[in-house]
Amino acid sequence: MDWQSWLIGIVGRALAFGTPLLWGTLGEIYAERAGVVNLGVEGMMILGAFSAFAVAQSTGHPGLGIMVAAVVGGVAALIHAFLTVTLRANQYVSGLALTMFGLGLAGLLGRGWEGIPLRQPLPDVTIPGLAKIPLLGPMLFEGQSILTYAGLILAVVLWIILYRTRWGISIRSVGESPATADALGVNVFLIRYLCVMFGGVLAGVAGGFLSVDYRPSWTEGMTAGMGWIVIALTIFAAWDPLQAIGGALLFGALYHLSYRLQAWLPPELLKLMPYAFAILVLAIAGLGGAGRRRGAPGALGVPYARGEK
Amino acid sequence: MKRVGPFVLERRLAPSRAAVIGVSVLAVLAALLVMAIIFWGYGVSPWHAYATIAKSTLGSRYGLMEILRRTIPLLLCGVGLVIAFRSQFWNIGAEGQLLAGAVAATGVALYSGIPAPWLLPTMFVVGFLAGAVWGIIPAFLKVKLRVNDVITTLMMNYIMIYIVEWLIHGPWKGPTMRGFAYTDTFPKAAWLPTLPLSRVHWPTLVIGLVAAVLAAFILARTRLGYEIRVVGESPDAARYAGINFLRVSLWVMILSGGLAGLAGVGEVGGIHHKLLSPVQVSVGYGYTAIIVAWLARGSPIAAIMTAALFGLIFAAGDVIKVALRMPFQVTGVFNGLILFFLIGVELLMYWRVRLAPKGERWTGKAGSSES
Amino acid sequence: MRRLVASLFVVAVLGLVGLAAGNIKAGFIYVGPIGDYGWTFAHDQARQIVDEEFDWLETVYVESVPEGQAGTFIDQLVAQGCNVIFTTSFGFMDETIEAAARYPNVIFAHCSGFKRAPNSATYMADFYQVYYLNGLMAGALTKSGKIGYVGAFPIPELKRHINAFTIGVRTVNPNAEVHVRWIYEWFNPAAAKEAAEALIAEGCDVFAFTEDSPTVVQVAAEHGLPSFGHYSPMYDFAPEYVVSGQIVHWEAIYRDFLMKVHDGIYNPTNLQHVDYWWLLSQGAVEVGAKPGMVINPAFEDDLKAVVVNDPMLGEISVYDLVMTRLHQMGDPGVTYDPFQGPIYDRQGKLRVPEGCWLSADSLVTMEWAVEGVVGPWPGEPTE
Structure with a gap:
């Protein structure tokens, strides 16, 4: 097989598998940029996956399913926001609780929906003009999900918002130094609430993509640890939406390659790479003396209480 | 300070013991109440559900033994996490450390050739060391390179999961297992003895109880324990007192990871007698132990009680599945709820309600309610 | 007490x-x-x-x-x-x-x-006879000469099935290959999907599998490729593309x-x-896209058009060959078995001597791979 079709195949599959990773990571980046770690990504994703499937199956509209998944993800994240922002509870524990709760609840509600093929999955899209471009066309613009394109565009938009607008400055300042932001008149609580919920919305969409597009059916536990890859990817991407694209592509490619290269490499080796990469990247940043400065928001994981030092 | 009608909410610096226990019990009760609603919504009478669970777990010797069996790994991991949390080290990696112990014990049981009386003790020692090694990597990274401990411990769980997968699919796949993904069964000398008519591998249980007492002693009475507490409660003071963070963190994670490793030895030596798929070796004990430790509020002795409570919840999950015909995911929902309520009511512990006549002068600093 | x-x-x-x-x-x-x-x-x-x-x-x-x-x-x-x-x-x-x-x-x-x-x-x-029948059909339908198989675990049960399937394929199409990928799980639709996509990228154009979901059928259908259902009737998931399959009773x-x-x-x-x-x-197993449908009518003509030369039956269409073998294995006095010698493994070693059938014990402990199987095969005997 020539190298071109190899490349086209791998990039195409990396995009498909990387799509839910990208959506989830973009959301987590915003939550963490505002200073709130949410380890509940897995829980929010699975709730999104189930609700998207249930709605798409009963109404016949996969798009509606995705929208409901977004709302469900947002509501799930609201629990986390309430606990960590208002009640100033430990963010890590709250996130773990959200994951346990989400996996359990989705499994409980999802009984009876398992093993049914979705009657109307989200259609794949080929972009007419761009698909004709040699190499790049079939790689990027042929037969991908609409959510794949939307995720790529969203990443660019979110990058612009984060680095080129007043909103972005507010978000970053809240995550960097909430006391300073507060003093400057930024509503720390509101921004944290919004960013955490936005993270939930995107995680919900990521889950919905799995159940109405990637493999149009519902199964208990179908996110299969993707939420934790998202956490790793957020670090790997240095909390930067554009780098998240590259990271999602890389991790997606690794997953696909674990099947392509099976005859030569143990698949487990490629599957543990994302987790190892996350640690490695943090360690290298630490070696370089950058410590947690490599994009990590300064007040990450720290609850903010007004009037307290 | 907040004013609600004639009442004043006052903040206190250290919660009283009664407040801690009261608030914790309140959280568990709240979770039970929400669960009751879920039972009801599922068409199962909550009263019937709880009665059935109580009868089939606490009400029979068999049920009690099942609780004990689940308590063992939760206790070992839980005590380790209590130590870690006391020093503000966020060890989310008990699951991976448990698996590391299971892997090491398997290696010793199948491939070391150590003679019978020494085989089990060696499995425990090597299992402890393996868990400790898996634990000190994040400790080293945290202190030396300032890498976030939550992330490293979490990621290392998954790395260990794939290592176990690789071992059972590849080099350690048992020739007698007809190609299935298991190692061979351990020789009988590597099986932990159990209490009659049960799966309670009592040596591991004894080790767990001893570990809890020892950990309490270390924390309360030794120099290391003092340093752990200072590092956890006031890092600045610790720095000022010249405490060596690396040394403390390494010790904390040797103990924390090592104890989780022992739990892994118990699971493969006492229950499975072989290494198998990581999700079967540990059904999430390492994660549940986080709740065990959180609920124990820094006390290893209290972890005995909280581990037993979650042992009960695991056993109840089995009953729910068989007797109530409800899916096992109920357990996950319940664990999530308990955790939500536990951390949700945490702030309550730090407030005291007092009747105060109007007109009394403000004593506290300006709070958000007054601005 | x-x-x-x-x-x-x-x-x-x-x-x-x-x-x-x-x-x-x-x-x-x-x-x-x-x-x-x-x-x-x-x-x-x-x-x-x-x-x-x-x-x-x-x-x-x-x-x-x-x-x-x-x-x-x-x-x-x-x-x-x-x-x-x-x-x-x-x-x-x-x-x-x-x-x-x-x-x-x-x-x-x-x-x-x-x-x-x-x-x-x-x-x-056990399905091994059914897989053989499916293999006959797959051999007739492949154009690239490459058939994809997504397997759960490399255990004797699957090895036996893949071997029987490959023997069927090669009966019709002596140069065809069966490319195998393992997902190391009984149920993991995401893994099954990526494994199927990897096989498609290698040029496979007909699919069989062992995994507890219809994912491989769905992926193949998306690419317009035929496949064989596994375990449950999977005809309804892709009525135009499910040729036949294995059904258990x-x-x-x-x-x-x-x-x-x-x-x-x-x-x-x-x-x-x-x-x-x-x-x-x-009657514990059945061949078919769904109960009662041995071969999806959409593929009948294709299978009737391919003719093979059988030493016993002479010139015969694949369609008739499938039906004949089905009777030979399905009727009470079984007169045919897929593992009928001579059969060589892919390293050239004679595994079933001329005119012999394999014992049930040899079937349930099978570790070798038959000629025509391509891809990783953990536990393959080296001697």
Whole structure:
């Protein structure tokens, strides 16, 4: 097989598998940029996956399913926001609780929906003009999900918002130094609430993509640890939406390659790479003396209480 | 300070013991109440559900033994996490450390050739060391390179999961297992003895109880324990007192990871007698132990009680599945709820309600309610 | 302790009374969720069928039982009064045998294992003949000469199936290859999807698989490629692309076993040598895209158009060859077996001598790969 079709195949599959990773990571980046770690990504994703499937199956509209998944993800994240922002509870524990709760609840509600093929999955899209471009066309613009394109565009938009607008400055300042932001008149609580919920919305969409597009059916536990890859990817991407694209592509490619290269490499080796990469990247940043400065928001994981030092 | 009608909410610096226990019990009760609603919504009478669970777990010797069996790994991991949390080290990696112990014990049981009386003790020692090694990597990274401990411990769980997968699919796949993904069964000398008519591998249980007492002693009475507490409660003071963070963190994670490793030895030596798929070796004990430790509020002795409570919840999950015909995911929902309520009511512990006549002068600093 | 003894006694008495009165309460222990659309789903369908058929039978089940905990659930089912217990996963083997020793009055049957006891039988419905028939069709339908197979675990059961499938493929198309990828899980649709995509990227254009979801069928259909359903009828997932497939009828075994328990033919002392190894001729398995549809009509013409030269049957279309072989293996006196010598493994070693068939024991311990299999094959004998 020539190298071109190899490349086209791998990039195409990396995009498909990387799509839910990208959506989830973009959301987590915003939550963490505002200073709130949410380890509940897995829980929010699975709730999104189930609700998207249930709605798409009963109404016949996969798009509606995705929208409901977004709302469900947002509501799930609201629990986390309430606990960590208002009640100033430990963010890590709250996130773990959200994951346990989400996996359990989705499994409980999802009984009876398992093993049914979705009657109307989200259609794949080929972009007419761009698909004709040699190499790049079939790689990027042929037969991908609409959510794949939307995720790529969203990443660019979110990058612009984060680095080129007043909103972005507010978000970053809240995550960097909430006391300073507060003093400057930024509503720390509101921004944290919004960013955490936005993270939930995107995680919900990521889950919905799995159940109405990637493999149009519902199964208990179908996110299969993707939420934790998202956490790793957020670090790997240095909390930067554009780098998240590259990271999602890389991790997606690794997953696909674990099947392509099976005859030569143990698949487990490629599957543990994302987790190892996350640690490695943090360690290298630490070696370089950058410590947690490599994009990590300064007040990450720290609850903010007004009037307290 | 907040004013609600004639009442004043006052903040206190250290919660009283009664407040801690009261608030914790309140959280568990709240979770039970929400669960009751879920039972009801599922068409199962909550009263019937709880009665059935109580009868089939606490009400029979068999049920009690099942609780004990689940308590063992939760206790070992839980005590380790209590130590870690006391020093503000966020060890989310008990699951991976448990698996590391299971892997090491398997290696010793199948491939070391150590003679019978020494085989089990060696499995425990090597299992402890393996868990400790898996634990000190994040400790080293945290202190030396300032890498976030939550992330490293979490990621290392998954790395260990794939290592176990690789071992059972590849080099350690048992020739007698007809190609299935298991190692061979351990020789009988590597099986932990159990209490009659049960799966309670009592040596591991004894080790767990001893570990809890020892950990309490270390924390309360030794120099290391003092340093752990200072590092956890006031890092600045610790720095000022010249405490060596690396040394403390390494010790904390040797103990924390090592104890989780022992739990892994118990699971493969006492229950499975072989290494198998990581999700079967540990059904999430390492994660549940986080709740065990959180609920124990820094006390290893209290972890005995909280581990037993979650042992009960695991056993109840089995009953729910068989007797109530409800899916096992109920357990996950319940664990999530308990955790939500536990951390949700945490702030309550730090407030005291007092009747105060109007007109009394403000004593506290300006709070958000007054601005 | 006294209460324990008393309750064990009550359980034992109830068990004996139940057996004597001819009433059976059968407990099923499943490894997966009943909604998995594969292994557990099929067992549960069969449970419901026999439950309705016999008014002397009551059934209960426990799903998603992790390994290492089957013993716990067996205890609970016995406590509930079950006197027959089916454990339906290889991983439950040791726990079943241990439980059989613990409850000598209860009858056990373990699916897919090889350890038995006086009160514990084994049973298996095997697909290898069906895979061979599917292979004949696949060999006729491939244009690239490459057929993809997504496998769960490299265990003898799958190796036997892939080999039988490949023998079928090569009967029709002597140069075709069967490319194999493993996903190391019984159920993981995401992995099955990526593995299928990887095979498509390598040029495979017909698909068979072992995984408990219709994912491979769906992926192949998206690319407009034909495939063979696995375990449950998968015709409805892609009516234009599912050629045929493997369908299991566990109820055939459960019906026979439970009737024999009910009639007193089986009792807790005489099961040491009871081993069901049921195939096409016993009706435990079926070839087809869905029950009653051996070959999807959409592919009939294609299969009739390809003609092969069989040493015994002469010039014959693949369609007729499939039907002939189906009769030879499905009728009570079986006159054909896919593993009919001479068969060489892919390293050139003669595995089945001319004119011989393989014994059941050689079939269930098969580790070698037949000529034509391409890809990783963990545990392949090197000698």
